[in-house]
Amino acid sequence: MTVHYINISFFAHPLNILVHCKNKPYNTPHTSTTTSRVLSERDIYTSIYDNDEDMKSVKDNFDRQTSQRFEEYEQRMITNRKKYKEQCEKDIQRIILKDKREKSLAEKVEKGCLKCGCGLGGLAVSVGIFGGLGTYGWKAAATAAAIETAKQAGIQKGIQVGVPLTIQKLKGIPGICLIITDENLKNMVATLYGQPNYIIQAINVARNAWCDGATLLSDKESTCTSYLLQISNLSQQVGNAAVEANTAGNIAAAAETEKLETAALTNIQNTSTTCTTAIIASTVVILVIVLIMLIIYFVLRYRRKNKMNKKLQYTNLLKE
Numbered sequence: 001m002t003v004h005y006i007n008i009s010f011f012a013h014p015l016n017i018l019v020h021c022k023n024k025p026y027n028t029p030h031t032s033t034t035t036s037r038v039l040s041e042r043d044i045y046t047s048i049y050d051n052d053e054d055m056k057s058v059k060d061n062f063d064r065q066t067s068q069r070f071e072e073y074e075q076r077m078i079t080n081r082k083k084y085k086e087q088c089e090k091d092i093q094r095i096i097l098k099d100k101r102e103k104s105l106a107e108k109v110e111k112g113c114l115k116c117g118c119g120l121g122g123l124a125v126s127v128g129i130f131g132g133l134g135t136y137g138w139k140a141a142a143t144a145a146a147i148e149t150a151k152q153a154g155i156q157k158g159i160q161v162g163v164p165l166t167i168q169k170l171k172g173i174p175g176i177c178l179i180i181t182d183e184n185l186k187n188m189v190a191t192l193y194g195q196p197n198y199i200i201q202a203i204n205v206a207r208n209a210w211c212d213g214a215t216l217l218s219d220k221e222s223t224c225t226s227y228l229l230q231i232s233n234l235s236q237q238v239g240n241a242a243v244e245a246n247t248a249g250n251i252a253a254a255a256e257t258e259k260l261e262t263a264a265l266t267n268i269q270n271t272s273t274t275c276t277t278a279i280i281a282s283t284v285v286i287l288v289i290v291l292i293m294l295i296i297y298f299v300l301r302y303r304r305k306n307k308m309n310k311k312l313q314y315t316n317l318l319k320e
Helices: 041-045 053-171 182-192 196-215 218-225 231-319
Strands: 002-006 012-016
Touching: 053 182, 053 196, 053 231, 182 196, 196 231
Parallel strands: none
Antiparallel strands: 002 012
């Protein structure tokens, strides 16, 4: 009798089992002389579940669910790709807009720093040149004005010293008080100070006027004819007195002029030094500011270029 046994590999393998049958001794069992263990091609590609309805149902259900899940997965992937693409485009647009704003702001700041640096550089040059020229011109004008003011003040000082001294010396000449009054003497000296010849002439005129009326009085006549009021003697004494007083006044005037000139020139020099120092300091400060502006300009430009390169790379990556 032949019995088929199904192994775990799901293919049929015939087993030949010899059974000793006592009931029918006349029926001789067939004994196979050769046993073949080779599987046919049909046995290899054929399963026992091909005709099983339950297995077909399970397979169909599995195929259907698998296909459905693959379709759902594909739909999700399409949706996600679309979403990622839209998000990528939004990110790119946002990056482009942000880059434009930052680029515009950076360019404005750079241009502002550059313009400010150029303007301040020109201002520094202007301050250095025109400030120096202005200080030099002011110093020259102030020096000339100070010298002139000192001279005028010296002249006034000489007059203040010389006029009283001239009056004092003229009063010390014998006979002067007879021929001219104190009031007329003061007015004459104040008017003719610094001019000894004119003072001599004025004294001689006063002497002649006084002596012309001396004919009626014997005492005046004797005085006019005396040596004291002789024109030669009187002129010599008046001239000496006027010259001495004028010399003293000139000395006082020169001393006062030198004193005032020294003080004024010292003040002018100090002021000029202060102005020059201020101009130099201002120029240095402006140049430092210009240098800082230029450094800021180059730093901003360098950072903007680096940022632009990075954003360009990032944009290219997003596009890819």
